[in-house]
Amino acid sequence: MGDFRENLPRPFLKWAGGKRQLLPQLMAGIEAVGPFRRYHEPFVGGGAVFFELARRQELGPDEAFISDTNANLTAAYLGLQLDAEGVIERLREHKARHSREHYYAVRSAVPESMAEQAARVIYLNKTCFNGLFRENSRGLFNVPMGRYKNPLICDEENLRACAEALKRAQIRTEGFEAVLDRAKPGDLVYFDPPYHPVSKTASFTKYAKDDFGVAEQRRLAEVFEELDGRGVKVLLSNSMTEFVRELYGDMPGITIDEVLASRCVNSRADRRGKVSEALVSNVKCEM
DSSP states (O other), rough: OOOOOHHOOOOOSTTTTTTTGGGHHHHHHHHOOOOOOOOOSSSOTTOOHHHHHTTTOOOOHHHHHHHEEEEEHHHHHHHHHHOOHHHHHHHHHHHHSHHHHHHHHHHHHOOHHHHHHHHHHHHHOOOOOGGGOOBOSSOOOOOOOOOOOSSSOHHHHHOOOOHHHHEEEEEEEEEEEGGGGTTTOOOEEEEOOOOOOOTTTOOOOSSSSSOOHHHHHHHHHHHHHHHHTTTOOEEEEEEHHHHHHHHTSSSTTEEEEEEEEEEEESSSSSGGGEEEEEEEESSSOOO
């Protein structure tokens, strides 16, 4: 294994739409926007970009703000940030007891502490079907158990590295519009929203109990434009659809670059693979 900073931290959750496959293109985009004061990432998901910036030591203390509307997700980040050893201890217990009976008992349980809540999210994420995080209309995790021979339930070294990186961040449960309350000129904002569907049958925007539809996409474009007008550096990922091109294509100084991403979170194997995505920026990115 190489040097710690060469390999860790990396995302500790598998998240649909995660950006690990696109990190080279995204880092090129971030390098193109130049130095930034503070980093903001609504829609944090698996946090691939945040952890990559931390690994490269491009985030200082209290210079990052990561958020999501999914309270279970942010609880995982907060629990690891506040009590990494407590999370690891509980994950060891889950690993020792892992079975079908234990999985469904944990899925229906109500954790009593932040460490328990974080460990529950991580355990279910590592052992559920296809690593797919999904909640029903009541906000309850409802994914069946996956078929894994030896799931990596407790990656202690990486969890500690992630906890160290998270000490640099403020973690909040809130909507993307809250970034307007704190983003200032010279800051960098990266948006990775639920993608606009490429077809009527391809929509998958419901990772939590709330949908993210056309109205939300339009509001996000308005927030993007307002941040741009303030002198904030902005990057945004989305599907490469006519609707997305219409939302951002007429904004002065905005570029839309096409990138190819590998997608493997789909119940049908024949619908996984390379897909075209849009990287929207208010600074020209060389892909």
